[in-house]
Amino acid sequence: MKRSQSAAPIALLTDFGYRDHYAGVMKGVLASIAPGAALLDISHGIPPQSIAAGAIALGESWRFFPTRTVFLVVIDPGVGTSRLPIAVETRAGVRFVGPDNGVLSLAARAAGIRCAVRLESTRHRLAKPASTFHGRDIFAPAAAFLSRGTPLDALGSKLTRIKPLQLPKPDASDGAIRGEVLYVDAFGNLITNISRRDVARLQSSFPGKQVSVRIKHGAPMKILSTYGEARSGAILATFGSFELLEIAVRDASAATRLSCGVGAAVVARVAPS
Amino acid sequence: MKRSQSAAPIALLTDFGYRDHYAGVMKGVLASIAPGAALLDISHGIPPQSIAAGAIALGESWRFFPTRTVFLVVIDPGVGTSRLPIAVETRAGVRFVGPDNGVLSLAARAAGIRCAVRLESTRHRLAKPASTFHGRDIFAPAAAFLSRGTPLDALGSKLTRIKPLQLPKPDASDGAIRGEVLYVDAFGNLITNISRRDVARLQSSFPGKQVSVRIKHGAPMKILSTYGEARSGAILATFGSFELLEIAVRDASAATRLSCGVGAAVVARVAPS
Amino acid sequence: MKRSQSAAPIALLTDFGYRDHYAGVMKGVLASIAPGAALLDISHGIPPQSIAAGAIALGESWRFFPTRTVFLVVIDPGVGTSRLPIAVETRAGVRFVGPDNGVLSLAARAAGIRCAVRLESTRHRLAKPASTFHGRDIFAPAAAFLSRGTPLDALGSKLTRIKPLQLPKPDASDGAIRGEVLYVDAFGNLITNISRRDVARLQSSFPGKQVSVRIKHGAPMKILSTYGEARSGAILATFGSFELLEIAVRDASAATRLSCGVGAAVVARVAPS
Numbered sequence: 001m002k003r004s005q006s007a008a009p010i011a012l013l014t015d016f017g018y019r020d021h022y023a024g025v026m027k028g029v030l031a032s033i034a035p036g037a038a039l040l041d042i043s044h045g046i047p048p049q050s051i052a053a054g055a056i057a058l059g060e061s062w063r064f065f066p067t068r069t070v071f072l073v074v075i076d077p078g079v080g081t082s083r084l085p086i087a088v089e090t091r092a093g094v095r096f097v098g099p100d101n102g103v104l105s106l107a108a109r110a111a112g113i114r115c116a117v118r119l120e121s122t123r124h125r126l127a128k129p130a131s132t133f134h135g136r137d138i139f140a141p142a143a144a145f146l147s148r149g150t151p152l153d154a155l156g157s158k159l160t161r162i163k164p165l166q167l168p169k170p171d172a173s174d175g176a177i178r179g180e181v182l183y184v185d186a187f188g189n190l191i192t193n194i195s196r197r198d199v200a201r202l203q204s205s206f207p208g209k210q211v212s213v214r215i216k217h218g219a220p221m222k223i224l225s226t227y228g229e230a231r232s233g234a235i236l237a238t239f240g241s242f243e244l245l246e247i248a249v250r251d252a253s254a255a256t257r258l259s260c261g262v263g264a265a266v267v268a269r270v271a272p273s
Numbered sequence: 274m275k276r277s278q279s280a281a282p283i284a285l286l287t288d289f290g291y292r293d294h295y296a297g298v299m300k301g302v303l304a305s306i307a308p309g310a311a312l313l314d315i316s317h318g319i320p321p322q323s324i325a326a327g328a329i330a331l332g333e334s335w336r337f338f339p340t341r342t343v344f345l346v347v348i349d350p351g352v353g354t355s356r357l358p359i360a361v362e363t364r365a366g367v368r369f370v371g372p373d374n375g376v377l378s379l380a381a382r383a384a385g386i387r388c389a390v391r392l393e394s395t396r397h398r399l400a401k402p403a404s405t406f407h408g409r410d411i412f413a414p415a416a417a418f419l420s421r422g423t424p425l426d427a428l429g430s431k432l433t434r435i436k437p438l439q440l441p442k443p444d445a446s447d448g449a450i451r452g453e454v455l456y457v458d459a460f461g462n463l464i465t466n467i468s469r470r471d472v473a474r475l476q477s478s479f480p481g482k483q484v485s486v487r488i489k490h491g492a493p494m495k496i497l498s499t500y501g502e503a504r505s506g507a508i509l510a511t512f513g514s515f516e517l518l519e520i521a522v523r524d525a526s527a528a529t530r531l532s533c534g535v536g537a538a539v540v541a542r543v544a545p546s
Numbered sequence: 547m548k549r550s551q552s553a554a555p556i557a558l559l560t561d562f563g564y565r566d567h568y569a570g571v572m573k574g575v576l577a578s579i580a581p582g583a584a585l586l587d588i589s590h591g592i593p594p595q596s597i598a599a600g601a602i603a604l605g606e607s608w609r610f611f612p613t614r615t616v617f618l619v620v621i622d623p624g625v626g627t628s629r630l631p632i633a634v635e636t637r638a639g640v641r642f643v644g645p646d647n648g649v650l651s652l653a654a655r656a657a658g659i660r661c662a663v664r665l666e667s668t669r670h671r672l673a674k675p676a677s678t679f680h681g682r683d684i685f686a687p688a689a690a691f692l693s694r695g696t697p698l699d700a701l702g703s704k705l706t707r708i709k710p711l712q713l714p715k716p717d718a719s720d721g722a723i724r725g726e727v728l729y730v731d732a733f734g735n736l737i738t739n740i741s742r743r744d745v746a747r748l749q750s751s752f753p754g755k756q757v758s759v760r761i762k763h764g765a766p767m768k769i770l771s772t773y774g775e776a777r778s779g780a781i782l783a784t785f786g787s788f789e790l791l792e793i794a795v796r797d798a799s800a801a802t803r804l805s806c807g808v809g810a811a812v813v814a815r816v817a818p819s
Contacts, residue, residue, distance in 0.1 A: 011570070013570070018291055018316060018317070018318040018564055019316065019458075020330070020459050021316050021331075021333060022458075023316070024284070024286070024314060024315030024330075024334055025334050025337045027284075028284065028334060028335075028337035028342070029337050031311060038577060040570065040573045040585070041314075041569075041570060041573070041587075042573075043564060043566060043569075044564070045564040045566075048460065057567040060567060060571070061567045061570055062574075065577065065578065066581060077524060079500060081499075081500075081501035132513060133513075133514030136337065136514065185566045185568075186563040186565045226678060228624070240678060240679075241678055251623060290732040291564055291589060291591040293731045293732050294603040296587075297607055298588075298606070298607050298610045300557075300587070301586065301607060301608075301612070302610050304555055304584060305611065314587075350797060351774070352772075354773075354774035355774070405773055405786060405787055406787030409787065
């Protein structure tokens with residue numbers, strides 16, 4: 001096997017943090033089984049055990065990676081319980097490996113699930129009795145074998161579905177979209193569940209009217225095209241890099257300024273004429 | 274030299290943190306001298322100047338990496354003093370480069386020391402007067418030359434021994450093993466110096482009796498096979514991913530809940546019948 | 547194109563932090579466009595929006611990387627404003643990609659600017675309307691195309707100059723050099739703008755006299771050759787790994803001990819005879 005030509009890239013996403021050696025140990029396993037594969041860290045700083053934050057990070061990331069990439073995702077509050085370890089193949093070409101707890105579901109659904117299997121082949125894992133480190137012993141080996149070209153169905157038996165993640169959906173009625181903050185990034189930007197398409201649909205129902213946005217009980221704001229249109233220190237609403245409505249403060253943290261976090265109510269509404 | 278075939282992987286472990294460019298500069302040196310080598314970050318977040326934490330992280334990591342891996346370890350409170358810069362070759366095949374302050378000793382001993390040298394060859398370091406950055410000027414070049422195939426003894430003269438790290442050993446007597454917490458990981462799990470083998474030995478001396486575990490003055494606990502056997506929020510004892518007894522709290526931090534840290538007393542004892 | 551031979555390494559330096567997936571998404575873009583390129587993280591932990599800290603980190607790092615390295619630098623408080631996205635080719639061989647806000651200037655000047663262009667070719671970016679994530683959509687693609695061998699002038703039109711960064715210069719007069727702290731590293735070391743060469747020049751004007759250093763109103767200190775010459779806990783002055791005068795505390799944080807940060811006054815002076 002010609003390594004540098006055929007081993008697919010492996011992208012890592014975990015909540016292991018950067019203090020311990022746990023992510024490093026997984027890289028050792030990957031490099032041992034798939035020596036030619038490029039290892040690409042997405043993040044190991046997902047808030048501990050936050051399945052929703054991991055699912056959003058993966059959902060916003062996967063389409064920017066090479067077609068054959070294998071995503072190794074370990075955000076796994078249920079390690080040691082009955083949740084299944086799985087691998088997913090998609091129509092877009094990317095593959096996903098991780099626990100079946102919803103963390104893979106946003107990305108896998110967007111990429112188009114072609115086939116999913118339960119990881120159960122003992123030939124494709126490290127032999128450890130009663131392991132509590134599935135990232136090392138089950139998920140990393142599976143990802144490395146997929147990178148090397150092992151077919152998905154060699155890893156285990158087929159599943160008919162994977163567990164979905166239920167993110168709160170915005171509610172559109174009466175000339176308004178009622179959503180909420182899904183994610184707060186490290187700059188303090190508040191990313192909502194209201195998409196550019198949701199707003200375009202609202203706008204097309206009320207041609208000629210302006211849409212304004214409020215967070216909690218704040219003042220209504222226009223939606224700007226870029227951060228640069230706001231003055232330094234001003235609160236603003238714009239569509240972020242992933243086409244979701246974002247509330248931000250130019251050159252500062254909106255989370256701090258507005259004392260808002262995940263779950264805060266955000267409403268987009270056509271202005272009364 | 275065909276780079277992608279012959280340059281061995283280099284794994285990095287430091288206490289440099291993630292804010293500064295110091296770990297990055299070492300990668301530049303590695304990529305300059307050994308351009309084909311895979312660079313694998315284990316962690317740069319070891320608690321500053323904590324030789325014991327670094328030694329444990331390395332001791333738990335090395336066996337999961339490819340056989341030829343060169344480990345570049347820079348946890349070096351004594352930089353600029355008389356401690357020696359060294360490189361070690363092992364029977365297991367892996368190589369270690371770092372300061373001779375004990376940080377390499379757990380891993381090197383487990384891998385079987387075949388030969389150790391003092392890094393003194395001026396042809397295999399960056400020329401800097403009175404450098405205080407040995408990671409960049411001495412250790413990274415040595416690791417890169419080993420990765421490229423430079424023989425160990427070209428780097429300096431042989432040493433008869435490397436400095437050992439004295440970790441506290443558990444005491445086994447009177448039907449009990451008295452140990453302590455060695456390491457607290459980022460999830461707040463308390464990793465002790467009592468191994469699965471220590472407990473098995475105790476158990477075999479008292480057949481049919483149950484072993485229970487206490488930390489400080491807490492209630493006795495059975496040893497569970499997996500985290501999943503405990504209820505959310507419960508304190509539990511189990512063997513962790515590295516076969517050492519761990520005290521954890523399901524879905525929370527044991528360190529916070531029990532106000533325990535490195536050095537806290539842990540006892541495994543056969544229950545009175 | 548033979549990837550492993552010709553794709554140049556790409557070194558990443560950002561203030562994105564380690565919690566979000568933003569740096570990871572850039573790696574996906576890089577690996578998609580330049581699949582054979584080694585991706586080398588310098589740091590993603592530069593203090594948010596600190597152009598000076600990023601410029602110093604890059605200025606101290608670039609010369610330790612391979613000659614053909616492309617540096618992808620995204621510290622960009624002005625994203626969405628009129629600041630230009632640029633790429634720079636140097637006489638030393640390295641290339642720089644980032645915003646024209648001064649963050650590239652210390653390194654680019656030291657490496658010798660041969661040519662700079664404004665990134666404007668739509669064929670060499672990701673097509674996104676009103677993007678606020680230039681790292682992903684403009685800078686990463688440009689870096690990846692340079693790594694693959696795309697000539698600089700294919701990326702956009704030439705610029706006659708790039709924006710300089712004005713760092714405070716030390717003042718030398720009356721047998722003294724008056725400088726200040728430029729940067730505080732993660733160990734609490736205080737790195738000043740007084741270079742070894744500045745001090746050598748002072749010394750050569752006053753042969754036979756000793757130079758001593760004071761920070762704020764502290765006691766005068768001799769300049770030591772290494773940290774090891776100081777006792778544990780002692781305040782010391784030495785030339786750091788980048789030939790700049792550093793104030794440190796052996797085995798502790800000088801920033802904490804002296805309550806000093808960026809801007810604190812530091813004076814090197816010949817001792818009265």
